[in-house]
Amino acid sequence: MTLASDPVDFLTVQDLALSSGNLVITMPTSFHVARGETLAIVGESGSGKSLMAKAIAGLLPPGVTAKGSVKLEGCELNGLSERDWQRLRGRRVSMLLQDPFTMLNPVMRAGRHLDEVLRDDPTFHDRKARRAEVERRLMEVGINNPAVADHFPFQLSGGMSQRIALASSLARDPEILIADEPSTALDVTTQAEIMQLLKDAKAQRGMSLILITHDLRLAFSICDRVLVLYAGSVVEIGRADHLGSGPFHPYSAGLLLSEPSATKRVKRLVAMPGRVPMAHAVAGQCAFADRCDWADERCRAARPGLEQRAPGRFTRCLRQPEIQGELDALRRAALEAAPPISARLANELPLVKVDAITKVFPGNTATHALKGVSFHIAPGESVGLVGESGSGKSTLGRCLVGLETPTTGKIEINGIDAHDFEALKPEDRAHLRRTVQMVFQDPYSTLNPRHSIGKTLAESLRAGQSSGDMNVKIARLLTEVGLTGDYAKRRPAQLSGGERQRIAIARALAVSPRLLVCDEPVSALDVSVQAQMLNLFKDLKATRGLSFLFITHDLAVVRQIADRIVVLYLGDVVEEGSVDKVLSEPQHPYTKRLVASVPTSRASDHQTESRRIPLM
Amino acid sequence: MTLPEAIDAQPVRISRRLAQIPLLVALAFVVVGVVVLCAVLAPWIAPYDPSLQRLDVGVSPPSSDFIFGTDSLGRDILSRTINGASTALVGPMVIAAGAFAVATVFGLLAGYLGGWVDTLIMRWVDFMFGLPSTLIVIVVVGVIGGGYWVAVAVLLITFVPSDTRIVRSAVLEVRPRPYIDAARSLGISKRRILFVHILPNILPIIVAYVAIDFAFALVNLAGLSFLGLGIEPGTADWGRMLSENRNLLFGGNPHGTLVPAAAMILTAISMNLIGDWLFEKFIG
Numbered sequence: 001m002t003l004a005s006d007p008v009d010f011l012t013v014q015d016l017a018l019s020s021g022n023l024v025i026t027m028p029t030s031f032h033v034a035r036g037e038t039l040a041i042v043g044e045s046g047s048g049k050s051l052m053a054k055a056i057a058g059l060l061p062p063g064v065t066a067k068g069s070v071k072l073e074g075c076e077l078n079g080l081s082e083r084d085w086q087r088l089r090g091r092r093v094s095m096l097l098q099d100p101f102t103m104l105n106p107v108m109r110a111g112r113h114l115d116e117v118l119r120d121d122p123t124f125h126d127r128k129a130r131r132a133e134v135e136r137r138l139m140e141v142g143i144n145n146p147a148v149a150d151h152f153p154f155q156l157s158g159g160m161s162q163r164i165a166l167a168s169s170l171a172r173d174p175e176i177l178i179a180d181e182p183s184t185a186l187d188v189t190t191q192a193e194i195m196q197l198l199k200d201a202k203a204q205r206g207m208s209l210i211l212i213t214h215d216l217r218l219a220f221s222i223c224d225r226v227l228v229l230y231a232g233s234v235v236e237i238g239r240a241d242h243l244g245s246g247p248f249h250p251y252s253a254g255l256l257l258s259e260p261s262a263t264k265r266v267k268r269l270v271a272m273p274g275r276v277p278m279a280h281a282v283a284g285q286c287a288f289a290d291r292c293d294w295a296d297e298r299c300r301a302a303r304p305g306l307e308q309r310a311p312g313r314f315t316r317c318l319r320q321p322e323i324q325g326e327l328d329a330l331r332r333a334a335l336e337a338a339p340p341i342s343a344r345l346a347n348e349l350p351l352v353k354v355d356a357i358t359k360v361f362p363g364n365t366a367t368h369a370l371k372g373v374s375f376h377i378a379p380g381e382s383v384g385l386v387g388e389s390g391s392g393k394s395t396l397g398r399c400l401v402g403l404e405t406p407t408t409g410k411i412e413i414n415g416i417d418a419h420d421f422e423a424l425k426p427e428d429r430a431h432l433r434r435t436v437q438m439v440f441q442d443p444y445s446t447l448n449p450r451h452s453i454g455k456t457l458a459e460s461l462r463a464g465q466s467s468g469d470m471n472v473k474i475a476r477l478l479t480e481v482g483l484t485g486d487y488a489k490r491r492p493a494q495l496s497g498g499e500r501q502r503i504a505i506a507r508a509l510a511v512s513p514r515l516l517v518c519d520e521p522v523s524a525l526d527v528s529v530q531a532q533m534l535n536l537f538k539d540l541k542a543t544r545g546l547s548f549l550f551i552t553h554d555l556a557v558v559r560q561i562a563d564r565i566v567v568l569y570l571g572d573v574v575e576e577g578s579v580d581k582v583l584s585e586p587q588h589p590y591t592k593r594l595v596a597s598v599p600t601s602r603a604s605d606h607q608t609e610s611r612r613i614p615l616m
Numbered sequence: 617m618t619l620p621e622a623i624d625a626q627p628v629r630i631s632r633r634l635a636q637i638p639l640l641v642a643l644a645f646v647v648v649g650v651v652v653l654c655a656v657l658a659p660w661i662a663p664y665d666p667s668l669q670r671l672d673v674g675v676s677p678p679s680s681d682f683i684f685g686t687d688s689l690g691r692d693i694l695s696r697t698i699n700g701a702s703t704a705l706v707g708p709m710v711i712a713a714g715a716f717a718v719a720t721v722f723g724l725l726a727g728y729l730g731g732w733v734d735t736l737i738m739r740w741v742d743f744m745f746g747l748p749s750t751l752i753v754i755v756v757v758g759v760i761g762g763g764y765w766v767a768v769a770v771l772l773i774t775f776v777p778s779d780t781r782i783v784r785s786a787v788l789e790v791r792p793r794p795y796i797d798a799a800r801s802l803g804i805s806k807r808r809i810l811f812v813h814i815l816p817n818i819l820p821i822i823v824a825y826v827a828i829d830f831a832f833a834l835v836n837l838a839g840l841s842f843l844g845l846g847i848e849p850g851t852a853d854w855g856r857m858l859s860e861n862r863n864l865l866f867g868g869n870p871h872g873t874l875v876p877a878a879a880m881i882l883t884a885i886s887m888n889l890i891g892d893w894l895f896e897k898f899i900g
Contacts, residue, residue, distance in 0.1 A: 153621065354673065403801060433802060448816075450817055464802075507802075508746070508798075
């Protein structure tokens with residue numbers, strides 16, 4: 001496979017294939033990045049995108065081998081010795097990683113990270129000059145307070161740490177920066193700030209940028225071109241605006257459609273069935289064939305090549321010319337808004353009434369997690385509880401299921417005073433447990449790794465005083481969450497993140513609760529799986545008449561599944577109202593900032609331009 | 617699922633698992649296996665009665681009749697070493713397993729319940745750490761005088777504090793996991809959470825440490841026997857043999873001390889290797 005590669009291309013990747021022993025991670029991949037260009041590599045987990053980034057920067061973990069060539073202005077990078085890399089890294093090729101908390105050395109002050117990089121430069125031999133340069137560099141990433149340089153990483157917020165990390169990866173003025181999910185671990189408002197900084201730094205320096213992300217919307221908002229990676233194969237490359245308005249591959253189309261919109265509520269998200277396969281399992285066919293509605297025998301006969309179908313647009317879909325009309329129609333259909341939610345009767349008795357609760361975590365400096373929060377949830381209602389980390393939203397959710405006890409205030413659930421579970425009569429407590437259940441964020445630790453799925457569900461059924469044939473009930477629960485009965489014999493380690501989260505929901509449903517508190521239930525999942533889960537929640541709401549409290553930072557999720565929204569900021573409710581009203585006409589400055597930070601594609605860029613809020 | 621997890625999730629066959637055991641650890645398993653066989657089959661495989669005194673032979677170097685020679689009472693060194701395997705295995709095993717059984721209950725309660733239970737248990741642990749435990753064992757066993765099992769019991773108690781700390785810190789790691797929260801919000805009883813939800817998750821750590829504790833207990837018990845405490849005089853015991861035959865080391869029959877010493881060192885090192893390997897396999 002050859003791509004028309006221009007000799008002036010800055011970075012050229014030719015047939016780069018990664019493998020670990022016999023395990024194929026990516027199939028031979030070719031692409032190029034021009035000087036000053038931004039390329040997004042988009043893919044779900046398992047696509048091989050992060051390892052591809054590491055391969056370009058020569059940072060592959062031991063055991064993973066790269067074949068093929070990576071050329072920077074004609075100079076081969078693949079196979080360079082560590083010594084040669086040392087001269088290149090930072091100066092020509094630099095990398096920004098995902099997790100700001102582990103990227104900084106915990107025993108080094110923030111400024112030292114930059115100082116360390118500048119040390120080798122003869123202009124900054126002098127300590128004072130170096131210090132001045134550190135401060136200048138910090139200003140560049142929006143840190144105007146020079147004292148931050150003397151802080152240790154643990155004293156900094158995620159956003160601040162990521163700024164420091166960005167400043168040090170830019171310190172040697174690299175010609176190309178590879179950013180691997182640089183904002184995923186951050187709060188939404190901070191995310192937008194970091195992306196803006198990246199965009200500015202890139203524009204000012206004429207630097208090339210490779211952005212690795214799972215978020216198509218983010219990719220469209222700041223990148224020139226987008227490369228879509230699926231199970232180790234490039235399935236589509238094209239200009240961001242083209243790809244955004246009419247993708248040429250069913251996978252890109254599916255990915256776009258499964259991404260929930262923050263501005264419009266749809267009837268049902270288009271969710272691709274199944275999950276990303278391993279690269280080696282689909283090496284001899286179209287990687288996406290098993291999940292594709294259009295796949296026929298030709299797609300499964302051999303691996304299709306990456307073909308140019310329009311100027312600068314490549315796709316690996318054989319049937320693209322015939323199905324393009326259908327893809328476009330699907331996209332138009334999916335954008336039709338769902339009918340507005342009928343307003344609830346105001347005189348209905350609330351299922352949950354929270355009255356002025358506070359929560360103080362004692363310690364050397366007491367943390368006031370909640371400062372007098374009041375709200376209610378009606379039967380059958382979905383409430384979105386929105387806020388960033390530190391807003392107290394998780395603490396509030398844990399108070400409702402009795403995992404925390406509020407310091408003061410009142411919680412009434414189904415007419416029972418539930419502010420302290422320990423102080424309740426056993427029958428009341430049991431009643432509450434059967435009324436409210438919780439689904440947790442991290443799918444990987446939500447299930448006990450030593451228990452089989454069947455054991456987990458059976459225990460939960462017994463806790464709900466369920467009688468009768470356990471196996472039948474377990475099978476029914478599994479079917480309800482979209483799995484088959486044979487999952488009962490499996491263990492959590494054999495399941496994917498989405499499957500684990502389904503089991504966690506089944507576990508909660510086993511006691512037939514009336515309210516499900518979901519703490520970021522989809523934030524750790526891939527976009528296509530996320531859409532499946534959101535549809536499942538919609539189904540459960542319709543079939544069981546469940547009430548939901550969705551704790552999330554993601555406005556798009558709230559838009560799709562909540563009726564009402566409560567915005568929490570530093571332990572206080574700052575805004576409350578119907579989803580449509582709050583998201584389209586936010587009143588409180590914090591809500592406005594939250595709404596503004598949702599990445600939008602370039603067409604509507606002017607809305608988001610005015611939003612650089614200095615932190616210190 | 618990320619790639620490393622996908623690799624982990626692949627089913628592993630027993631044969632592949634065996635192939636992954638490093639040679640050194642495999643040898644350690646062989647050594648321990650031989651010691652166990654000696655302990656169980658001693659009456660049948662030992663060439664002589666271990667306490668049979670052949671005063672007519674007296675001290676003798678290795679010969680065709682006595683592979684490792686005899687001690688000053690004419691007792692066969694090989695037979696005594698084979699018979700010594702049982703005291704070398706049983707005592708340390710009881711100490712290591714018993715101490716962890718107690719420590720598991722203490723550690724689970726302290727780690728999960730917290731509050732005054734935690735304070736009470738952990739301050740007792742701190743107190744025990746403050747005592748010179750070896751000295752206490754020597755004094756207690758010396759004063760009470762009761763044999764082997766008293767020594768085992770006293771050693772067992774001195775092993776509990778450090779084991780409690782290990783179990784407690786493992787519990788603290790598991791306790792904040794969402795699956796424990798989920799069990800709590802389902803209203804599962806505390807006892808069930810402790811023993812059905814938490815214990816299986818920390819068991820690998822405990823198993824690994826039991827093997828490491830075994831090695832320490834073996835050396836400690838042998839040390840007491842060497843000092844003439846615990847085990848009754850005349851019993852075939854490796855520590856005892858060391859002290860009985862130490863004057864034969866440079867005259868007469870050096871094998872009288874070298875053979876039990878080698879047995880002891882090999883067993884202790886092997887158990888340590890197995891413990892380290894288990895620990896890395898489960899936790900590393």
